[in-house]
Amino acid sequence: MEEEVCGRRIRAFRKLKGYTQEQLAKQLGISVSILGEIERGNRKPTKDFMQLVAEQLRVPLHELFPTEENQGMR
Numbered sequence: 001m002e003e004e005v006c007g008r009r010i011r012a013f014r015k016l017k018g019y020t021q022e023q024l025a026k027q028l029g030i031s032v033s034i035l036g037e038i039e040r041g042n043r044k045p046t047k048d049f050m051q052l053v054a055e056q057l058r059v060p061l062h063e064l065f066p067t068e069e070n071q072g073m074r
Contacts (some may be wrong), residue, residue: 004041006050009064011039014059027056
């Protein structure tokens, strides 16, 4: 469940910042298929990976993680 929320947030911020999956994957040094799996919630990202994503997208790290407050908004 948490993986899905993190993945959706990565996808949302990626699109908001104007990145394609290909562009962001290249910047992160991973394959497009791995990024796609993370965005779909099929692969659990590490905290280090999430930090890299936050830095690349220029968003605070906590914005990428689910919180109870955000869970209640579903």
